[in-house]
Amino acid sequence: MNFTIRKGTEKDAQAILNLITELAVFEKEPDAVEVSVEDLIADGFGDNPRFKTFVAEENDGSVIGMALFYERYSTWKGKTIHLEDLMVTASKRGIGAGKALYTAVMNYAFENDYKRVAWEVLDWNTNAIQFYENSGAAVFEDWRVAQMNQENLRKFINENI
């Protein structure tokens, strides 16, 4: 392998943001990313981090991929891990970095006795879905993701509180 997997640090924040943005473009939401590199540093690498990361680093020191994850809680199973983002930059696909990052997250969950790892995938991303299913994951057809964004949250509160 021409890369290694290690924990992300504050110094990786810009590279992580670049990968977040590349993933948003891939997911056809190019304007969705509102977080800044300062936000990522404050939210992920301070005293009370909201997420953890693994990065894939090439031998020349460049970060070519990342996995970003955090804890959730299942009222059925107990503490779980949510894999928010898994991304390898387009020019570095096919060398195993994505699987290595995925494996690192799964191993973190296994070693720390988490009861489940969950994530979300777009239904047209069939390559990813096939990879996940081959790894032993289930991709559910009957659950829908619901979201109240901040603008509609404000409207709802103004009308109901």
Added chain:
Amino acid sequence: MNFTIRKGTEKDAQAILNLITELAVFEKEPDAVEVSVEDLIADGFGDNPRFKTFVAEENDGSVIGMALFYERYSTWKGKTIHLEDLMVTASKRGIGAGKALYTAVMNYAFENDYKRVAWEVLDWNTNAIQFYENSGAAVFEDWRVAQMNQENLRKFINENI
């Protein structure tokens, strides 16, 4: 209203577990609940709680509904709230307890500057979906929920580490 909304406490753990179990039956997964009341107390009401709750309490002191939620992190928006469970016991539907619990969670998110509230809903639960959409939430058709359970996690790790 014949009920009030308040924060859940350790003393509500059994009532919360009863509602979790009733919801699992409603969701056609009657055997899915593996957490115990002791787990809920340790995980939700200790020094470092993994979730927060609101409960709907009738004037006689009985808990007839609950909302259970916790923080997540969006790499697009920043800190968010995930509403894991929202449940009113079957005999107490239609008196507004569900909307009051939902509103309490939304208000918590709004007052604490969370960027989004997210949750999951079964595609056949059309009453719930209609309520959510009427409130201003989006229910997405194109995202799929993926999960690696602990048994398959163990297999994956044994094969790949």
